Amino acid sequence: SMAEGVLQTPALRRDPSTFPQQQEEEQQQETIGQTLCSTFSTTINLSVEVVNEKLLALIVTVAVGSPNDEPSIMDGWPFDGGFPSGSYRVLDDLEASCDAVAEALMFSVNAVGAELTSLKDAAFAMAGDIGPLLLDPGLPQTARANISSSLFPRVSASVRLVWSLVELSAYTSMKRQTCIGQVVREGLQWALLSLAEAMRQLVGCMWHMVNMGSFGDYGSPHRNLQLLLGLFPTLYESLNLVSDAVQQIGIDSISIGNAAHEPEGMFTNTVVLYRKLFPEQAHLDKGLLRTILRLLPMDSSLCDFGGLDGRYALWLNDTGLVDAYAVDGIRGISELTDGAVMEADLTTPNLTLWRQFDCVLSLEVAEHIPKQHERVFLENLARHAEECLIVSWALPDTLGEGHVNSMSEEESHRRIVEVTGFVRDDTATKMLRESAEIEWIASTAAMYVKPNSKSNFTRRDKLVEYELTAQKKWEDAHVYERNAPEEGAKDAPVVLREHFMVTFAIPYMNGMLHLGHAFSLTKAEFAVRYQSLKGKNALFPFGFHCTGMPIQAAAGNLKRELTHALESEDESSGPESSEQEQQTSSESKTPLWCPASFCDEELFITEWSGAAASLERKAILKNMGIPDDEIPKFCEPQHWLEYFPPLGKRDLKRFGVAVDWRRSFITTDANPFFDAFVQWQFRHLKAGNRLAFGNRPTIYSIRDGQPCADHDRASGEGVNPQEYTLIKMEVQDVKPEWNTGDNNKVFFVAATLRPETMYGQTNCFVLPSAEYGVFQMNNGEAFVCSYRSALNMVMQELGPKTKNEDGEDCPVQLATVKGSDLLGTPLSAPLAKYSTVYALPLLTISMGKGTGIVTSVPADAPDDYAALKDWKTRKNWRDQYGVKEEWCVPFEVVPIIRIEDMPEWGDEAAVYLCESMKIDSHKQKDKLGEAKKLCYNKGFYQGKMIIGPYAGKTVQEAKPLVRKDLIDAGLAIKYYEPEGLVISRSGDECVVAYCDQWYIRYGEEEWKNKVLDHVKHHFETFNPSSLNQQISAIDWLKNWACSRNFGLGTRLPWDKRWIIESLSDSTIYMAYYTIAHLLQGGVLDGSGKHPLGIDAEQMTDAVFDYIFDLASEPPADTAIPRESLESLKREFNYWYPMSLRCSGKDLIPNHLTMCLYNHAAIWEDRPDLWPEAFFTNGHVMVDDEKMS
CATH class of the missing domain: 3.40.50.620 (HUPs)
Structure with missing residues (x-):
C-alpha cells in the first residue's frame, strides 16, 4: 500500500504526451530518452518477474519441500539434517537473478547518469539479506501466511517502485538532469521503508514461534521497537541462542505454538529463560531496593513472592544487609534459576513455606493472578509476613502481557487492607515511590505493616535519635564555639595549642x-x-x-x-476561571524532594535544574514551600x-x-x-x-543597564570581551530595497583576528538561510551584518541607538535581508588583489559569533579554501544556490605567507593541508578543524609575509602594523564582542559596551x-x-x-x-x-x-x-x-x-x-x-x- 501510494502521487503521474512541444533539439533529446526508457523498462520488468518467480519458488521450497519431494524444513523443528538441496539451488537462482537485475540497472545507470549508482548496491543487498534469512530453519509454519500475504507483495512493490521511478525520472530529466538524483533518492527511500516493514514482520513471526512471553510476542511494542530500529540481526542471533537453550534444558512445557502465557494469565518459564540468556534486558529497580534497605532493620529477612528469576533477592543478598529469598509458581523454576528461586504455587490455599519473613515483597505479580485466586494469593502474602508487605499492583492502563486482574490504586489498596488486615505506611510508601526508577512500580508501590508494628523504621529512627541527641549535646556544650585564648589563663598550655x-x-x-x-x-x-x-x-x-x-x-x-x-x-472571564487554573497548576506540580528532616514543616521542591529554569519566579518560590500571601x-x-x-x-x-x-x-x-x-x-x-x-x-x-560581572550571570562565567578587527567591504551595487537613503556608503563587515591576511581575499561568505540586517552607523555609513553584532557595535558607539518595544537600547535597522539575497553582491575588499570580489554561500557559518559575514582568505584558511573549491568545482551546488561561475571560478588563491621551516607547504598552506588530508568539502568539520589549528599555529608563529609593504616581516610583527594601517585609512574598525555566550540573570544576552x-x-x-x-x-x-x-x-x-x-x-x-x-x-x-x-x-x-x-x-x-x-x-x-x-x-x-x-x-x-x-x-x-x-x-x- 505504501508503494501504491507513492506511485499515485501527482509528481509521478506526468504523462509524456502532456509535455509542451520543444524546439527541434529538445524533441530529439526526448526521443532518445523515450527509447532508452522503453528498453530499460522492458529489461527491468523481465528481471523483476524472474526475481518474483524465484522468491515464490523459495517460499514453496522452504515451507512444503522441493519439487523433488525433499522433506520440508517445517516437517520437523529444529531441523537436524541441514538444508534441502533444493533450497540451496533456489537460493543460487535467486542471487543470480538479483545479479542480473543489478547488471541491467548498471547499464541504464551509465546511460542516464552517475546519480543512480547507489541502486546497484540496493539490488545486491536485497539478494544478500532476504535470501539467507528465509532459508534459516527458524522460519515457523505460522509465518507462511504472513510471508505469502505480506512480505513478498511488499518486496515486489518496492522493487517495482524503484524501477518505475527510474523510468519516470528519465522523462522529468530531459531539461533538468539534476533532478534525477532527487527523484531516485525519494523513490529508494520509500522502497527501503517498505522493505524494512517486510523484514520486521518476518522477524516478528520468528519470535512468535519461540513463544517468548511479553518480550517476544508477535506485535509486542517492546520487540517491534527494536525491530524498527534495525536490530533484527541481534534479535535473530538471540533467537538461535534461545532455541539452543530450549533443546539443552528439554523442559516439556516449552513447546512450539503455545500461547504466550500459561492459562489464567500466569507467565511461562520461557520468560525466565529469556531473562537468563539476556539479563541486560530485564528490569531491576535499584532505586526501590535501596529504599527498602533504608526501611528495614539490619539482618531482616525478606522473600520475593513471584520473584520470577530471583534477581531482586540476589541483589539484596549481595549487599549483605538483609537475608533475601524468592519463590515463584513457574514449573521448573528452581532448575531454570540454578536454585535461586523456590517453586511454589502462590494460589495454593493455605500455602505454608519453611518459614516466615520480616518482609514479603511482591512487585507486579497481583495483576497476573486471576480474580478467583486473588484472595488466596493475598492471604498467602500476609501469612508469611511478620512485619510488613511491599506490593505493587498494575493499574488498568499499564501496558503488559497477561494482565488479567489490573485495578485502580484505590481498589487494590482496599483489597489488600481487607484481606490482609495490614495498614499502609504512608511515609514509607512515599519514600518508595519517590525513589523507584521504573515508572509502573513508582506509580503503585506501597508498604503495608501490621497494626502497631514499628520495626520497619527502627533502624532509621534509631540513627536519627542518636543524631539529634548528639547535636543537642554539642549545641548545649558550645563545642563548636572556638575562641582565641586569653594570654595568662591558668589552662594556657592546653588552649594555646595549634589552631586550624x-x-x-x-x-x-x-x-x-x-x-x-x-x-x-x-x-x-x-x-x-x-x-x-x-x-x-x-x-x-x-x-x-x-x-x-x-x-x-x-x-x-x-x-x-x-x-x-x-x-x-x-x-x-472571572474568578471561576482563575480558581480552576490555580487548581490545575497545583495538581500538576510534581514534588521530587521533601527535606522533612531538615525543616519543622514539609517543603516540596521540584526538579531544580532544567525544570526550574522554565518556571516563572512565583512558581519557583511557591515550590520552595513559600505561602502565597508571603510571595508578594x-x-x-x-x-x-x-x-x-x-x-x-x-x-x-x-x-x-x-x-x-x-x-x-x-x-x-x-x-x-x-x-x-x-x-x-x-x-x-x-x-x-x-x-x-x-x-x-x-x-x-x-x-540591567550596567556591566554584568561573573556573579551576575546565569551562564558564561569567566567570559571576557574579545577584540576583533572589523573589515569593511564596500558594496559596489547597493539595492534600493535596503533603504539606505542618504548613506554615502554601504559595507559588508567581517570580524577577523587576522587582519594581516586581508591581502589574500578572494571573496566573502554569507549564510544563505540566515537573516541579516542593514544598520545605520556613524559617518553616514550603513553596515550589513547580523542583528546581534550590530547591537554590540552601537553599544560601542559605532552607530546611533534607538529603543525597542521594551524600552531597551537597539540599533537603527534600515532593512532586513535574507542571506540568499546577498549572494553575488559585488564588493571592494580592502588590500585584496582583485578589484571586485563576490559574496558566496558558506553553510557552516555560526550566527552566534562574529557578524555573520566571513571574509575569505583561501591561501591560509583551510575552511575558506575548501568552500571556494566546492563552489568552483560543484556545478550542481552552484545551480542549487544560484551561484554564477563568474563569482567564483576565475578567482585563484593569492599567496601571502611563507612558512620557511615547512617547505613542502609552499606559499599556500591551506591548499597543501586540504589536499594532503584529503578534505573534499567544506562540510568536513572535524578534518577542517584539525587543518585550521595546524595552519594558524604554524602561520602565525613561524610565518613571514611575502606580500605588501611588510613583506619579509614575521606575521606577529606585521599583524599590528597592518591593523593600524587599515583603521587609519578608514577600512577597518576596532570591535569587541563576548568571547562566548553570556546570559545575565535578568535573561538577556550580554554584549560588549x-x-x-x-x-x-x-x-x-x-x-x-x-x-x-x-x-x-x-x-x-x-x-x-x-x-x-x-x-x-x-x-x-x-x-x-x-x-x-x-x-x-x-x-x-x-x-x-x-x-x-x-x-x-x-x-x-x-x-x-x-x-x-x-x-x-x-x-x-x-x-x-x-x-x-x-x-x-x-x-x-x-x-x-x-x-x-x-x-x-x-x-x-x-x-x-x-x-x-x-x-x-x-x-x-x-x-x-x-x-x-x-x-x-x-x-x-x-x-x-x-x-x-x-x-x-x-x-x-x-x-x-x-x-x-x-x-x-x-x-x-x-x-x-x-x-x-
Whole structure:
C-alpha cells in the first residue's frame, strides 16, 4: 500500500504526451530518452518477474519441500539434517537473478547518469539479506501466511517502485538532469521503508514461534521497537541462542505454538529463560531496593513472592544487609534459576513455606493472578509476613502481557487492607515511590505493616535519635564555639595549642541551600572535625552572601510578573476561571524532594535544574514551600535578605555541620558592620593604587543597564570581551530595497583576528538561510551584518541607538535581508588583489559569533579554501544556490605567507593541508578543524609575509602594523564582542559596551609576581591540576570591573553613585570572621545586642588597621575601650592566616584568585597572613551539567 501510494502521487503521474512541444533539439533529446526508457523498462520488468518467480519458488521450497519431494524444513523443528538441496539451488537462482537485475540497472545507470549508482548496491543487498534469512530453519509454519500475504507483495512493490521511478525520472530529466538524483533518492527511500516493514514482520513471526512471553510476542511494542530500529540481526542471533537453550534444558512445557502465557494469565518459564540468556534486558529497580534497605532493620529477612528469576533477592543478598529469598509458581523454576528461586504455587490455599519473613515483597505479580485466586494469593502474602508487605499492583492502563486482574490504586489498596488486615505506611510508601526508577512500580508501590508494628523504621529512627541527641549535646556544650585564648589563663598550655581555621565559599541567598552546597561544604566539615580529633583548636565559621544582581533581578522579575498577572486577571472571564487554573497548576506540580528532616514543616521542591529554569519566579518560590500571601513581599530585595539566610542556617544546623554560628553574618549594607569592613578594604586598595577609573570595553547587560560581572550571570562565567578587527567591504551595487537613503556608503563587515591576511581575499561568505540586517552607523555609513553584532557595535558607539518595544537600547535597522539575497553582491575588499570580489554561500557559518559575514582568505584558511573549491568545482551546488561561475571560478588563491621551516607547504598552506588530508568539502568539520589549528599555529608563529609593504616581516610583527594601517585609512574598525555566550540573570544576552567604571588592576606585574611566588613556594592545593589552574588564573586575571550602578552591596566610600560588585566585596571576609562574633553576637545583620558594646559607626579605618595588625597602636580618637580592641586584635592574630579554604573548582578563575590578590594587597608586607591552602572539588553532574 505504501508503494501504491507513492506511485499515485501527482509528481509521478506526468504523462509524456502532456509535455509542451520543444524546439527541434529538445524533441530529439526526448526521443532518445523515450527509447532508452522503453528498453530499460522492458529489461527491468523481465528481471523483476524472474526475481518474483524465484522468491515464490523459495517460499514453496522452504515451507512444503522441493519439487523433488525433499522433506520440508517445517516437517520437523529444529531441523537436524541441514538444508534441502533444493533450497540451496533456489537460493543460487535467486542471487543470480538479483545479479542480473543489478547488471541491467548498471547499464541504464551509465546511460542516464552517475546519480543512480547507489541502486546497484540496493539490488545486491536485497539478494544478500532476504535470501539467507528465509532459508534459516527458524522460519515457523505460522509465518507462511504472513510471508505469502505480506512480505513478498511488499518486496515486489518496492522493487517495482524503484524501477518505475527510474523510468519516470528519465522523462522529468530531459531539461533538468539534476533532478534525477532527487527523484531516485525519494523513490529508494520509500522502497527501503517498505522493505524494512517486510523484514520486521518476518522477524516478528520468528519470535512468535519461540513463544517468548511479553518480550517476544508477535506485535509486542517492546520487540517491534527494536525491530524498527534495525536490530533484527541481534534479535535473530538471540533467537538461535534461545532455541539452543530450549533443546539443552528439554523442559516439556516449552513447546512450539503455545500461547504466550500459561492459562489464567500466569507467565511461562520461557520468560525466565529469556531473562537468563539476556539479563541486560530485564528490569531491576535499584532505586526501590535501596529504599527498602533504608526501611528495614539490619539482618531482616525478606522473600520475593513471584520473584520470577530471583534477581531482586540476589541483589539484596549481595549487599549483605538483609537475608533475601524468592519463590515463584513457574514449573521448573528452581532448575531454570540454578536454585535461586523456590517453586511454589502462590494460589495454593493455605500455602505454608519453611518459614516466615520480616518482609514479603511482591512487585507486579497481583495483576497476573486471576480474580478467583486473588484472595488466596493475598492471604498467602500476609501469612508469611511478620512485619510488613511491599506490593505493587498494575493499574488498568499499564501496558503488559497477561494482565488479567489490573485495578485502580484505590481498589487494590482496599483489597489488600481487607484481606490482609495490614495498614499502609504512608511515609514509607512515599519514600518508595519517590525513589523507584521504573515508572509502573513508582506509580503503585506501597508498604503495608501490621497494626502497631514499628520495626520497619527502627533502624532509621534509631540513627536519627542518636543524631539529634548528639547535636543537642554539642549545641548545649558550645563545642563548636572556638575562641582565641586569653594570654595568662591558668589552662594556657592546653588552649594555646595549634589552631586550624577552615572556611567555605559563602552561598548566595536567592533561594534554599541544595545538595551541591552540601557536597562541597562537607570537605570543610571533614577537615575541621579531623583537625579537632588531632587536638587542634579548629574553627569553621560560615556566612551568607547577598551582594549583587541576582536578588535584585529576581525581585524585579517577580514584580513584573505579578503586575502582569494582575492585569491579565482584570481581563479574564472571572474568578471561576482563575480558581480552576490555580487548581490545575497545583495538581500538576510534581514534588521530587521533601527535606522533612531538615525543616519543622514539609517543603516540596521540584526538579531544580532544567525544570526550574522554565518556571516563572512565583512558581519557583511557591515550590520552595513559600505561602502565597508571603510571595508578594519578595518584590522587595530586602525581604530576600531577611527570609533565606535564617533558613540556610536552620538547614545547616540540622545537617549537623561543626560551625561556630556566632561568627555568621550577611553581606551588603544591610549589615552596617560588614559594610564598614568593605569600605575599609576599598579605601586601602585605592590608597595602594590598586584601583583605577576609566572607559573600558565591558560585558554589559542592556536589560540591567550596567556591566554584568561573573556573579551576575546565569551562564558564561569567566567570559571576557574579545577584540576583533572589523573589515569593511564596500558594496559596489547597493539595492534600493535596503533603504539606505542618504548613506554615502554601504559595507559588508567581517570580524577577523587576522587582519594581516586581508591581502589574500578572494571573496566573502554569507549564510544563505540566515537573516541579516542593514544598520545605520556613524559617518553616514550603513553596515550589513547580523542583528546581534550590530547591537554590540552601537553599544560601542559605532552607530546611533534607538529603543525597542521594551524600552531597551537597539540599533537603527534600515532593512532586513535574507542571506540568499546577498549572494553575488559585488564588493571592494580592502588590500585584496582583485578589484571586485563576490559574496558566496558558506553553510557552516555560526550566527552566534562574529557578524555573520566571513571574509575569505583561501591561501591560509583551510575552511575558506575548501568552500571556494566546492563552489568552483560543484556545478550542481552552484545551480542549487544560484551561484554564477563568474563569482567564483576565475578567482585563484593569492599567496601571502611563507612558512620557511615547512617547505613542502609552499606559499599556500591551506591548499597543501586540504589536499594532503584529503578534505573534499567544506562540510568536513572535524578534518577542517584539525587543518585550521595546524595552519594558524604554524602561520602565525613561524610565518613571514611575502606580500605588501611588510613583506619579509614575521606575521606577529606585521599583524599590528597592518591593523593600524587599515583603521587609519578608514577600512577597518576596532570591535569587541563576548568571547562566548553570556546570559545575565535578568535573561538577556550580554554584549560588549564601553563603560565608565572603577576596576581593580589585577595582573599588574609586581603585584602578580608576589602572588605567583606565594602560590608556587608557600601554598598547598593538594593536587597538580588545581595548582596549574591556579597559576594560570593568576597570570590570566587582568583589570576587573568592581563597580556597578545598582544592585545590593556596599557603596564606594568616595563615590556613592557606585556599588561594589559581588565578587569584589567577598575576597577577604575570612578576616572578618575572626571578629564578627564580638561585633554582631551571631545576629546575621548585626542589629542585635553587641557583645562588646561597639557600634558600627565606631569601626573606622584606623580601628580596622589596628585590629588587623596594620598599625601598632590604636587610634587616639576612638571611644572603643582598649580592652575591647585588644580582644578583637587577639582573635585576628590567633586565627590568621586562614589554614584552608574549600570551594568548587569553578571559582579558581575569579573568587579564589581574587582572594589571593587582595590578601597580598591589604597585608602587602605580611605574606605570613596570606591564605595557606585551597581545596577545590569537582561537581555533581546532572544531565552532563554541574548541578550547582
